[in-house]
Amino acid sequence: MPLTPSVASDSRKDKETVILDAACKVFREKGFHQARITDIAQAAGISYGLVYHYFQSKADLFDAILKEWWTGLFELMEKWDNEATTVEDQLAALVTYFLEQYQRKPDLVHIFITEISRSAANLTPARVNWFKMFLSRTEKIMAVGQSGKILRTDIKARYLTYIFLGAIESFVSAMVLENQPLRSKAQKQRIAVGLLQVFMNGARTINA
Amino acid sequence: MPLTPSVASDSRKDKETVILDAACKVFREKGFHQARITDIAQAAGISYGLVYHYFQSKADLFDAILKEWWTGLFELMEKWDNEATTVEDQLAALVTYFLEQYQRKPDLVHIFITEISRSAANLTPARVNWFKMFLSRTEKIMAVGQSGKILRTDIKARYLTYIFLGAIESFVSAMVLENQPLRSKAQKQRIAVGLLQVFMNGARTINA
Amino acid sequence: MPLTPSVASDSRKDKETVILDAACKVFREKGFHQARITDIAQAAGISYGLVYHYFQSKADLFDAILKEWWTGLFELMEKWDNEATTVEDQLAALVTYFLEQYQRKPDLVHIFITEISRSAANLTPARVNWFKMFLSRTEKIMAVGQSGKILRTDIKARYLTYIFLGAIESFVSAMVLENQPLRSKAQKQRIAVGLLQVFMNGARTINA
């Protein structure tokens, strides 16, 4: 019976995960403000009172979801500080992260884009902060690329950031809008390469 | 009293415009669902009951705003059907349209991006339709560019569309998020050119 | 039609009064926390949404009721600052105020006693403040009585205050508990005199 507490703990984690997944689905479908706790509870197959047993409030639940997103993203980016990676590898890793997350948890990516990246209504100061940190970190990559003569310098690093992230986001959110799942690893690969190529080399024929 | 109806009608138009402008502001600040009729009425300097004299419902008001956006955009694109314009000119015109609208009515652009382009919560079938028409129309430009050997063909026209529109949107919404107004015509020009250049020629330095 | 605005304003006042009276009744019957807005609305014969049209919140409504009580009481006491009245007159006036209010609005007096004077659960800092001001003001009367050799000095002025106010309150709340209305002016008079006499001269026979 040494496992009992661990099992109990696991049970709590399990239920939390069930609720988080359900919330993810509902937040994506309806947006934060339109999502009702009842919807989430229903999606999780539990009574809505139980949601409050595991999470303090709707906002708390939302933040728990966002935390998962940011944690993954920042873990990825922190690794770069200790490794020798090229600018192109880092940009490729970003694209891949978005696409992989989309494959694993499309709702999560969609929530990030609609509720954080492109919204103002839900942005508490804490949430804005995470987002700005992410923007800065990406801008830093661009700046390194510029000083390393990998990226053109006639356009501000911040502008390159917008263009790059916007392209990724648009891609993903279009897939969401059109309900296109990422069918295969090959398809994901093709998209990632294409996106990066256009960003680096442009859409013009002559470069191809 | 030959003038009376005309005057009345003008007065109606005026008041409608006042309400639409107020709604635009409020919808941008709070998002569609969080925006209250009271807020809009207050911003318009009228009582909230009067809003219902001019518009059927909140959704109706929202659609009236969207109509303005789509009308302008489709008018622009329809002209191309009758004129001989290059692919590059058309892409440039699109970028310019977004930036000009942003200069003229930043709220309108913001609403388009957050509430339509990147949201699912507010997308009635009619609204999805407008959006898909716009995507198709842009994709057509890309396809023409590809068959005219202006644009690379190893990436689907639809993908190029995503990348292109995503870059524009991200740019504009970043300006909104950071509260950056477009200060001068020159700045607008610089951004438009930069954006188009990165899309056409890529971010890579020519030497690399 | 010069009366129209005045009538409109009166109408608002009227409705406010209706709601306040209803709230008074319900707060007395159930206590602040147990009183539901629905109860109040029902008692007022309106929809519960309308309560919020006139008052910000349940607490706001409660404070509006308390304000009526305190205003009357402090107006009474302020007069004494400008008039030459004896200590006994002032104590008599206090007793009379409680009894008169009880006759006019028994619920109001009951609310004061149960929800303010004898409760801790509803006491916001602002409410405690009013109460302490009242206690101080009464204590001042006792102190004046003591220095004027009207009242015994072997017992602290504050203690005399407790005994005096406690006797009044107990009287009134007993009448509430037993559902005894103050039937006549004579009865009120008799009670007031009796109460004051016991406080001043005691219950012992020898004094009588």
Added chain:
Amino acid sequence: MPLTPSVASDSRKDKETVILDAACKVFREKGFHQARITDIAQAAGISYGLVYHYFQSKADLFDAILKEWWTGLFELMEKWDNEATTVEDQLAALVTYFLEQYQRKPDLVHIFITEISRSAANLTPARVNWFKMFLSRTEKIMAVGQSGKILRTDIKARYLTYIFLGAIESFVSAMVLENQPLRSKAQKQRIAVGLLQVFMNGARTINA
């Protein structure tokens, strides 16, 4: 296993006492309706589920507390039926009982005053009954005093009861409100004597 049930029973009693004490504290702090079972369990250092192992419901727990109060009070008063005590001794004993209970269990006294003596919201018929019995019993003392020519007869015995009990209650609840503990036996004695003196002989100076 002769001791086991006794031990178990003792343990049960102990735990019941712990819960009762905790409940007493919480009921005083928040009032009956605002007190949560969780608060009580926390104060008792147990899980909230366990409260239901020892008590049927929140109301049951509340009644168990009240029972302690009434039991002590009625035991005191029943003694008088078999003993020869003067009216003054009995009144003194009542004052002393309140003050002693306040010293021993201030929460208990406070609950009696706020939730029973001065409230209507929590008064079930059974609770009203206890209270009325107490009032009657005290009134009887006053009546005896009147027929024994100890107390003035121009004021109804019931009115004397109100004045007397009101003075005690106000005193105690004021101490609670101001968070004044009864520091010493001497202080308790002084208050008891003062209170009784004012009731018997009045607040007026002897010279006046």
Added chain:
DNA sequence: TATGAATGAGCTTTCATTCAT
């Protein structure tokens, strides 16, 4: 005994919409 997960009725508050004036 003891725990705390699970339930759901119930409450306050908000706000789109209607309608009398």
Added chain:
DNA sequence: AATGAATGAAAGCTCATTCAT
């Protein structure tokens, strides 16, 4: 045209109570 009083559905959150373990 214009106002804002009036309505009531809806949603977030609380908490007494039950029950499996």
